[in-house]
Amino acid sequence: MNQKKKVFLYSFITVFLWASAFPLTKIAQQHFTANALGLVRCSVAACFLLLIGKMNHIKRPRLKDIPVFFLAGLCGFTLYLICFNTGIQTLTSATSSIVIAITPILTAVLASAFYKEKINWIGWISILGAFAGVLVLLLWEGIFSVNIGIVWTLGAACVFCAYNFINKNLAKKGYNALEIVTYSMLCGAILFLFSLLPAVELLKTSAPAEIASLIYLGIFPSAIAYFLWGKAMSYAEKTSEVTNFMFVTPLLSTVLGFIILKEMPNMGTFLGGAIIICCIVVFNLKGKQ
Template sequence: MSARYCSHCYALCAVLLWSSAYVFTKVALASFTPATLGFLRCAVAALALLCLAARRAKPAARDWPVFLLSGILGFSLYLWLFNTGQAGLTAATSCALISTAPLITAVMAAGLLRERLRPSGWLALALAFAGVLILTLWDGTLSLNDGIFWTLGAAVCISGYNLLQRRYAGRCGTLTLTAWSFVCAALTLSPFAPEAVRRFCLAPWTHCCAVVFLGLFPSALAYLLWAKALALAESTGTVAAYMFLTPLFSFLLGYAVLAEMPGPGTFAGGALILAGLALFQRGRS
């Protein structure tokens, strides 16, 4: 199996796991604040990944600044901004805003990593983003409040994280980089640990299960797969473009799990997203 094919598979699996985070985050926020939820999610992910990385060599001292910056951008700051923004926005608006991340990633990669996109690539990204807007806002309600700025900040953070993963995954190793980045993220959020533990002890078991699920699957497993995808990809944008699928997968999961019937916007927007991704990948081949 070629590295390029594996990269696509890893990215698809990661995005599918991320898509489940929207509904579980809404559930967990009924008992936790954005900061306490971010700490618990990072702590669960760190413990799970450290168990897998226990037999790996001790990280080099020069890699710790990378772990810290990666943990802040991709996890602690990102999750805090994302959770804060989602608390004040509709799911449709949140999905639409966070889906600007592939566009931001492409711009940052062009400027910092010299990964140039052809005109067809920019057209494909615009087409996919238009599909996201149609899918999320067809029947949804657009929220206009300060949650927009928090969520856009989260999109910038995850874009910076994508570039760090692309740059350093080969040097540090994907498992080592992801595991210790989560450790650093949990440490930066540790001031919220006492309150997080108190809320966890008082929360309904369903909310606690949502926290554990968020830590294990949309965090630990998804970010590990994402790191592998970025390490194997031909360019950062090739992987980042898959983030456009997140709202589509979220709607499909809602149908499969909650029997929420998709409307015309799901099919129209989904078709545009898939067409944009196909055009983007064809332009890279």
């Protein structure tokens, strides 16, 4: 298999696994709280990543970098999963995935502010258009009615932006993608320990299907997806060859939400989602200098 085919295969499997996390999270939350779900998902993922890391002979983190890994775990996994799990309780899989899809745009805005990475006028119009799409999602049911789930999900997108910057900093320190995600996930699981007792009690009374969804969320969308994403990046000539696959996630999560949960997005999701996805595509193609 040549490199281009590997990039396509690894990237598509990754976004499919990420898309599957939206409906599977809703299944798990029929029994588990947002925090308990986050703890179990992070713990399963951390154990699986440590196993993969052992097989790939990853190096241990330097002592001085451990606080940075805890910060990465806090933003990328602990706070992210609390916000994500809370937000999706009142959203369809489609709406949640569309809001999360604006993360690259938010990251680019922060990069413009802190790293002086330039965004041209097309980019700024695309950014404004994307947030107009978010307003459509927020206010579709009525101008005085704001879906709090979207606010929580926007929070998830924001904290994941912070993780992207910390990730970049750790990469500059010489850590590879597998090392970064493994130790960040482990730190995220440790920070979730405040939910240990409630999680144990919920596990005792959970049904087999709910436990299966937890194990799936920890191994596939968390551990394996991040590992394959790093592999795709290593084979790609350009980062965009991989990141452009993220545009497919909302479509896949919408289809999976319909198949698994019989969710039917409302017209606001279709209209707002179309605006957001179009603006993200234009931003990535034409918005950066």
